Amino acid sequence: MSDMNSIASLTYRAGLPPMHGDPWLLSGPFWTTWIFDASVVVGVFALAAWYIWAVGPLNRNSPGAEQRPISTGHRISFLAGCVALAVAWGPPLEDWAGLLLTAHMAQHVILTLVVPPLLIYGTPGWLLRPLLRWRGVERAGYVLTRPVVALVLSGFTFIIWHVPDLYNLA
Missing domain, CATH: 1.20.120 (Four Helix Bundle (Hemerythrin (Met), subunit A))
Known part of the structure; x- marks a missing residue:
């Protein structure tokens, strides 16, 4: 049994979900094929x-x-x-x-x-x-680094990044 299959088997036995796809479809040594x-x-x-x-x-x-x-x-x-x-x-x-x-x-x-x-x-x-020195950069930096604005932008970015179609485009 390959390392990949061993890890996948342990993952399933522990009740941990795989991230993407079926790990059984992957082949090659899990620890060395980089x-x-x-x-x-x-x-x-x-x-x-x-x-x-x-x-x-x-x-x-x-x-x-x-x-x-x-x-x-x-x-x-x-x-x-x-x-x-x-x-x-x-x-x-x-x-x-x-x-x-x-x-x-x-x-x-x-x-x-x-x-x-x-x-x-x-x-x-x-x-x-x-x-x-570029026009508007200092003002934009001031606005974007306000705690509420930064929190909203961070959350929005996190959500958008995890929309499956957009994630797959990346």
């Missing part, structure tokens, strides 16, 4: 590379660099956020999320409670200031 999505690998790598360049050489070679310090802790935080993104969207978690509700919910927790604080803490204010 599929790397190139868009995730390239996207996370590009984000990390851009950050390293922006807070490193770009910052050092720009006038006033001594006024834009960034600590090692901030760098580690941002890069840990990138690693957390890769863990959430990469194998094996992404592969398992279609079958196991636990894996799917682990993705939610990582993407909503782990990644944002790490990326936000690691992003220095001076890196965001050029974006805030």
Whole structure:
């Protein structure tokens, strides 16, 4: 019996529902057949590379660099956020999320409670200031970050994301 069938059997015996589809239809070793999505690998790598360049050489070679310090802790935080993104969207978690509700919910927790604080803490204010110069961005940021507005938008996004037809489009 393959690892996949063993896990599926234990899942059914424990009374736990499968996430999507019948796990018996899946074949291959559950723990070792991982599929790397190139868009995730390239996207996370590009984000990390851009950050390293922006807070490193770009910052050092720009006038006033001594006024834009960034600590090692901030760098580690941002890069840990990138690693957390890769863990959430990469194998094996992404592969398992279609079958196991636990894996799917682990993705939610990582993407909503782990990644944002790490990326936000690691992003220095001076890196965001050029974006805030655009007309209306500061006002939109003020409105969107009000607690009631943020709660409504968060709930709406969560509901829309889980409409089956829209979820399948993604």
